[in-house]
Amino acid sequence: MSKHHITLNVNGTPVEADVEARMLLVHFIREALNLTGTHIGCDTTSCGACTVHLDGKAVKSCTIFAVQADGGRLMTVEGLAQNGNLHPIQEGFREEHGLQCGFCTPGMMLSAVALLQQNPNPTEEEIRWGISGNLCRCTGYVNIVKAVQYAAQKMSTAEVEPAAEMVPQA
Amino acid sequence: MIPPAFDYVAPTTLSEAISLLSQNGDAKILAGGQSLIPMMRFRLAAPALLIDINRLADLEYIREDGGWLKIGALTREAMIDGSSLVRERYPLLADTARVVADPLVRNMSTIGGNLAHADPANDHPATMLAYGAQVVATGPQGERVIPVSDFFLGPFESALSADEILTEIQIPVPESNSGGAYIKLERKVGDYATAAVAVQIRLDENGNCAYAGMGLTNVGLTPIKATAAEEALKGQALNDSAIREAARLAAEAAEPESDHRGSAEYKRHLVKTLSVRALRKAAGRANGGNS
Numbered sequence: 001m002s003k004h005h006i007t008l009n010v011n012g013t014p015v016e017a018d019v020e021a022r023m024l025l026v027h028f029i030r031e032a033l034n035l036t037g038t039h040i041g042c043d044t045t046s047c048g049a050c051t052v053h054l055d056g057k058a059v060k061s062c063t064i065f066a067v068q069a070d071g072g073r074l075m076t077v078e079g080l081a082q083n084g085n086l087h088p089i090q091e092g093f094r095e096e097h098g099l100q101c102g103f104c105t106p107g108m109m110l111s112a113v114a115l116l117q118q119n120p121n122p123t124e125e126e127i128r129w130g131i132s133g134n135l136c137r138c139t140g141y142v143n144i145v146k147a148v149q150y151a152a153q154k155m156s157t158a159e160v161e162p163a164a165e166m167v168p169q170a
Numbered sequence: 171m172i173p174p175a176f177d178y179v180a181p182t183t184l185s186e187a188i189s190l191l192s193q194n195g196d197a198k199i200l201a202g203g204q205s206l207i208p209m210m211r212f213r214l215a216a217p218a219l220l221i222d223i224n225r226l227a228d229l230e231y232i233r234e235d236g237g238w239l240k241i242g243a244l245t246r247e248a249m250i251d252g253s254s255l256v257r258e259r260y261p262l263l264a265d266t267a268r269v270v271a272d273p274l275v276r277n278m279s280t281i282g283g284n285l286a287h288a289d290p291a292n293d294h295p296a297t298m299l300a301y302g303a304q305v306v307a308t309g310p311q312g313e314r315v316i317p318v319s320d321f322f323l324g325p326f327e328s329a330l331s332a333d334e335i336l337t338e339i340q341i342p343v344p345e346s347n348s349g350g351a352y353i354k355l356e357r358k359v360g361d362y363a364t365a366a367v368a369v370q371i372r373l374d375e376n377g378n379c380a381y382a383g384m385g386l387t388n389v390g391l392t393p394i395k396a397t398a399a400e401e402a403l404k405g406q407a408l409n410d411s412a413i414r415e416a417a418r419l420a421a422e423a424a425e426p427e428s429d430h431r432g433s434a435e436y437k438r439h440l441v442k443t444l445s446v447r448a449l450r451k452a453a454g455r456a457n458g459g460n461s
Contacts, residue, residue, distance in 0.1 A: 001177065002177040002179075021175070021176055022172060022210075024172070024173075027172075043211065044208060045204060045207075045208050048274055057277040057278075058273070058274055059277050063203060063204055063275075063278070064207070064278070065220075067222075068180075132360075133272030133275060133359070133360060134274075
């Protein structure tokens with residue numbers, strides 16, 4: 001079994017650690033970094049509760065080894081708000097009641113932000129497609145779609161502070 | 171779930187990766203990892219060494235070259251889905267890349283892994299059978315080309331040697347009046363196909379079928395090339411009776427088993443229905459339609 005020294009950027013902050021090769025990225029995020037906003041739902045690459053952005057792409061952190069993120073740029077749900085201001089997607093979930101139990105919410109928001117970065121003005125169908133890798137067992141998705149529409153609207157009309165992953169490294 | 175312990179290396183050149191593979195008997199290539207890592211978590215796979223090829227950025231490309239569409243094995247599904255070249259000229263491939271797993275998985279998963287894993291439930295194998303595609307395997311002795319029709323030997327078993335890496339997929343550039351479609355029935359996004367059908371056709375100047383390729387997903391121990399259906403279509407006008415006869419032959423070629431996705435009888439019927447739909451869609455596209 002091999003151990004590896006990894007260096008990565010997490011929500012704008014440089015991080016270094018020694019990890020066993022078999023450590024999953026989601027366990028590294030939750031247990032080594034104590035960033036527990038990233039959830040473990042199914043453990044079968046199905047539910048999307050563990051979604052994070054790695055080098056700008058939304059991925060399931062339960063299906064990547066931490067060692068693979070070496071040299072990478074990671075954003076978790078904790079990186080969305082900036083200087084105490086909620087990201088528009090977070091505001092959208094609050095305003096449109098996009099959550100009930102909240103378990104899927106961090107992953108939903110990160111999938112939604114990735115979608116909006118590629119497609120700032122998605123149709124309802126495109127939103128549903130964009131979050132199709134994330135399962136919600138409470139809401140029936142209707143208010144989640146509204147939350148994403150809220151964020152799309154807000155982001156198109158306001159100058160938004162960049163999320164952590166867009167901030168250039170010092 | 172935590173996978174069993176293993177050693178890990180991330181080579182930066184293909185030759186380094188191949189030499190690591192040939193020196194280690196119990197090694198696996200880690201590409202997108204979206205099938206391998208779940209298998210390791212379930213402890214269905216326990217390789218002693220993982221050779222991570224994700225740093226081999228020169229294996230990610232999509233380009234036409236010398237009569238072939240060449241796709242680097244490490245090309246992600248999301249990149250294929252986003253390629254305007256693929257959308258305009260390779261609708262069968264575009265259809266397929268769009269229904270592999272879900273958008274999050276598609277950001278990681280690779281077309282090479284989808285084929286090399288040789289899972290009969292994966293989507294690209296049937297599509298590559300329909301295209302008459304070939305793959306490039308690179309090993310210590312250099313490159314060799316393997317037709318996809320000779321690639322799948324059994325469930326999770328391919329024609330790759332233990333020291334070879336699948337490095338490129340080659341799809342013949344379609345001539346004019348070609349069209350294709352992939353139609354998959356899945357219980358939900360991210361599930362494997364209950365059944366799926368890939369069709370690629372070309373029409374001659376009289377509107378008759380000059381080429382027909384048909385592949386079936388997840389209705390047998392390997393992906394299935396529906397040879398009798400392909401033969402029956404050749405030279406035919408793609409009218410309703412020709413389409414229905416080909417669909418009947420495709421359903422006959424299927425070897426489904428009953429499981430939680432449905433009975434064998436249901437799946438065979440499904441192959442027929444999906445074949446009719448895919449053939450009609452492919453014919454429409456070959457005639458210049460886009461839907």
